Amino acid sequence: MSNEKQRILIIDDEKEIRDLINIYLKGEGFETILAEDGEQALEILKNTRVDLMILDIMMPKIDGIEVCMKVREERNTPIIMLSAKAEDMDKILGLTTGADDYVTKPFNPLELVARVKSQLRRYTSLNNAGMTVNKEESISGKDVLIVDDLKINIENHQVFIGDMEKKLTPTEFEILALLAQNRGKVFSIQNIYESVWNEEFMESDNTVMVHIRKIREKLEANPRKPQYIKTVWGVGYKIDK
Structure with missing residues (x-):
């Protein structure tokens, strides 16, 4: 900057x-x-x-x-x-x-x-990541994670469903990227909070759940039956392998 x-x-x-x-x-x-x-x-x-x-x-x-x-x-x-x-x-x-x-x-x-x-x-x-990147590079770049038709470009912080870009806040992107980079691993709410916010988790804090809900609203055709971020009841969240 x-x-x-x-x-x-x-x-x-x-x-x-x-x-x-x-x-x-x-x-x-x-x-x-x-x-x-x-x-x-x-x-x-x-x-x-x-x-x-x-x-x-x-x-x-x-x-x-x-x-x-x-x-x-x-x-x-x-x-x-x-x-x-x-x-x-x-x-x-x-x-x-x-x-x-x-x-x-x-x-x-x-x-x-x-x-x-x-x-x-x-x-x-x-x-800094997104300043000189065009749409085609965003979808096909080497740092893209693909989950079905969801494409996440880690380098330039862009997210696409098919060829349609979805706008996430920086915090929402970090949560999504964390799960996508560790597909199959279940992250507890505490794990996600401490990884993304880099501070100690307070037991009553529901910040992560609210952000997960917002990500689902932006990415999912039916947020109540999520295709990407899955809930593992009593444990946390994951993106399937």
Whole structure:
């Protein structure tokens, strides 16, 4: 990503939260832009390159869920959701609208910075891999994994069903690639989380299940009877050999 600083858009209606996140990210060398609500954030995004968004759910005018949905219509920019609510349904709602990660307030700023760096590594890898690759190369390249009519290009982070490209977020792609590169092996939810997020799994965390559901919705003709990612009840998930 050249020598440009990576740019983080911080969206939260609480000034103290915005300022706290801003201090820590600038201390790590990031460029930051601050927005106090979803409406302002969407205006900024019209004309500004943003490498990652930290997005509060509960905001006036346009809330974080709606902002996330609008952003996902056009771009795969990593989104980390913030919320004062710890309930599972709040988290699931944020993730199903396309967020890559979720942090509950109050949070440790150093943990948030670590998650920002983790998401940016995926995003940078995705962009650098896909810059000069055309569709034909994507389907026939040497780093393509094939599962029936599903084609996964590991090098440029593209996924096709037949000749139709399917857009996955960086996190969704990493989960799919992990399973496809280890066909026949069953991965527990904990295995997947610790492999993809590179942090310790919390027993009550259902982030992986939500992402699996989103992948199935994008790839499967019938998500309730998945052809690709199979559930091994009581154990985890796999892609058959």
